[in-house]
Each structure stands twice: as structure tokens, then as C-alpha cells.
Amino acid sequence: MTSAVRTQGLRKEFPLGWFRGRVLALESLEMEVKRGEVFGLLGPNGSGKSTAMKLILGLLRPTAGNAEVCGYRAGTISARRQIGFLPENPYFPTFLSGAELVRYYGKLSGMGGARLEARVVELLELVRLGGEAGKRSLRTYSKGMLQRAGLAGALVGDPEILMLDEPTAGVDPAGSREIRDLILELKARGKTVIFSSHLLEQVEDVADRVIILHRGQKLREGRLEELLTKKSEWEVKVHGLKEDGRKELRAWLENRGAQVMREGAPRDRLEDYFLRSLPEEKRR
Ligand SMILES: Nc1ncnc2c1ncn2[C@@H]1O[C@H](COP(=O)(O)OP(=O)(O)O)[C@@H](O)[C@H]1O
Numbered sequence: 485m486t487s488a489v490r491t492q493g494l495r496k497e498f499p500l501g502w503f504r505g506r507v508l509a510l511e512s513l514e515m516e517v518k519r520g521e522v523f524g525l526l527g528p529n530g531s532g533k534s535t536a537m538k539l540i541l542g543l544l545r546p547t548a549g550n551a552e553v554c555g556y557r558a559g560t561i562s563a564r565r566q567i568g569f570l571p572e573n574p575y576f577p578t579f580l581s582g583a584e585l586v587r588y589y590g591k592l593s594g595m596g597g598a599r600l601e602a603r604v605v606e607l608l609e610l611v612r613l614g615g616e617a618g619k620r621s622l623r624t625y626s627k628g629m630l631q632r633a634g635l636a637g638a639l640v641g642d643p644e645i646l647m648l649d650e651p652t653a654g655v656d657p658a659g660s661r662e663i664r665d666l667i668l669e670l671k672a673r674g675k676t677v678i679f680s681s682h683l684l685e686q687v688e689d690v691a692d693r694v695i696i697l698h699r700g701q702k703l704r705e706g707r708l709e710e711l712l713t714k715k716s717e718w719e720v721k722v723h724g725l726k727e728d729g730r731k732e733l734r735a736w737l738e739n740r741g742a743q744v745m746r747e748g749a750p751r752d753r754l755e756d757y758f759l760r761s762l763p764e765e766k767r768r
């Protein structure tokens with residue numbers, strides 16, 4: 485069976501205007517998401533998460549490389565049909581109610597009549613906006629409720645894959661727990677979910693696998709528990725530290741769970757250096 489999403493050498497540069505060069509937003513991303521998986525894109529702001537999603541959706545054209553969705557080239561109608569998308573900071577017409585929003589998305593994807601009405605009710609219940617809540621205007625919704633309404637809209641055409649860009653950003657803890665539970669429920673229903681976050685704790689108990697992006701580059705990939713427990717070695721180079729400063733740095737590193745394995749001047753350089761190993765979760 486083909487993967488849900490596969491990218492090869494996916495790269496995006498944005499021109500900054502005359503003589504101002506280009507921003508490298510994403511560098512040669514290799515990524516494969518299997519069907520039925522919950523996949524997390526993790527990384528700080530500006531690391532390329534939204535760019536990667538827009539390339540997979542075909543909303544942006546890659547500078548190089550390619551992306552496939554269920555075997556179809558990204559951007560084609562067949563590929564687009566497989567994905568329901570919840571963008572980062574979506575714009576919703578706030579004069580609509582939750583139900584009207586989902587109905588509107590349904591009409592955009594060519595649905596109508598009794599089938600659409602049944603789907604609206606079913607989806608609002610799925611995202612816990614059934615009954616009275618669905619009839620209220622979006623203006624009265626919390627950020628978490630808005631995200632859930634948007635998710636119901638993204639689900640209207642029953643896509644194989646849900647792509648959610650920072651679905652829990654700005655949502656309070658209880659609300660973001662609800663969204664993560666919904667992601668797990670979608671997985672239980674056989675959907676593939678790709679979502680992004682700049683916060684580790686939003687991803688760790690939900691995602692089967694993650695990619696950690698940093699400045700457009702893939703730093704790590706794998707099951708999160710492996711990434712969190714696997715120790716890694718870091719080399720810390722410092723110029724011209726005196727004895728006191730070295731002691732202070734050593735204590736700082738050790739306070740953060742690092743084990744200083746070596747300290748001293750490397751063979752051919754003048755800098756002092758430390759080699760430390762630090763559990764991933766203590767590094768931020
Ligand atoms: N349309 C654009 N024009 C110029 N630069 C952009 C554009 N979109 C994104 N970038 C830049 O690309 C990099 C990655 O951005 P983005 O994918 O939005 O990161 P993230 O979603 O992880 O916060 C950032 O440096 C950002 O400023």
C-alpha cells in the first residue's frame with residue numbers, strides 16, 4: 485500500500501526581493517507518513533512546519549524535490565481530495581454558527597441536501613459541539629471551540645488524511661487536551677493525522693512518530709520516546725574561559741542533567757571545550 489505522504493528532497497526557498505537574497509524555509513526534507521499514523525512535526529517558530537504542510541497540500545510550489553499524497557502528486561485534484569486541512573490561525577466568518585460553518589465547508593466540497601445535514605450533525609457531535617453549542621455564533625466560541633469547529637469543517641468530505649497546523653496553539657490546557665483526544669479518536673477511526681506544534685508536550689502523548697525541524701532542516705526523526713531517552717553527545721566550544729568560568733560552565737551543564745565527559749583543549753585548537761550528554765527534554 486502506498487504511504488499517506490511521502491516527500492523526497494523537498495525544498496522551498498522564498499525570495500526576499502531585489503538583492504536581498506532568499507530565505508531557505510525547508511531544506512531537502514525526506515518524510516514518510518504511513519497510513520493510520522499520527523505524525524507530529526515539531527519545531528520552534530520559523531522552522532519550516534507550515535511550509536512543509538503547504539507544500540504537501542500543493543498550496544506552495546517546491547523549489548526542488550517532490551511530495552506525494554496517497555501516491556498522487558501533491559497539488560493535483562486527486563491528492564487534494566485526500567486531505568482535510570486546518571490552517572494555522574484560520575479565518576472564520578464569525579457571524580456564522582458552528583453548524584453553518586461546517587455546512588459551508590460541505591457545500592464547497594460539493595455536498596448538499598439531507599446527506600449534508602446528517603453529516604453536519606454527526607461531525608458536530610464528534611467534535612463535541614453537538615446540540616446548542618453548534619447553533620451558537622462563532623463569535624461566542626473559545627479558541628478551542630473554534631479549532632474544533634474548523635476540524636469538523638476539515639472532516640466534511642471524509643478525507644483519509646487530516647493535516648492540522650498548530651491545532652493547540654493558544655488553546656487553554658483543557659481545550660488542548662480535548663483536541664489531542666480528538667486526534668486519537670480520528671486515528672481509532674483509521675485516519676492519518678499530521679499535525680504540527682512548537683511545544684513538545686503537545687505532541688508527546690499523541691504522535692506515533694515525529695520529525696523535529698530546526699531552521700528548515702530535519703534534526704531528528706522517530707518515535708518520540710526513543711528520541712527522549714536516547715542520550716546524545718554535544719560538544720560545547722568556548723573561547724578564552726578562565727578557571728572560574730570553566731567551573732561555572734561545568735556546574736551549569738551538570739545542573740541540567742548533563743554528564744561532562746571530557747574537558748580541556750582539543751589537539752589543534754585553542755578553545756576549551758566540554759563534551760556533554762544531555763537528555764533531550766532538558767535541553768530547551
Ligand atoms: N511567504 C513567505 N515569504 C518569505 N518567507 C517566508 C514565507 N513563508 C515562510 N517564510 C519563512 O520561512 C521560514 C519557515 O517558516 P514557516 O514554515 O512558517 O515556519 P513554522 O511554521 O515552523 O513557524 C521562516 O523563516 C519564515 O520567515
Ligand SMILES: [Mg+2]
Pocket residue numbers: 530533534535572649650
Ligand atoms: Mg507555522
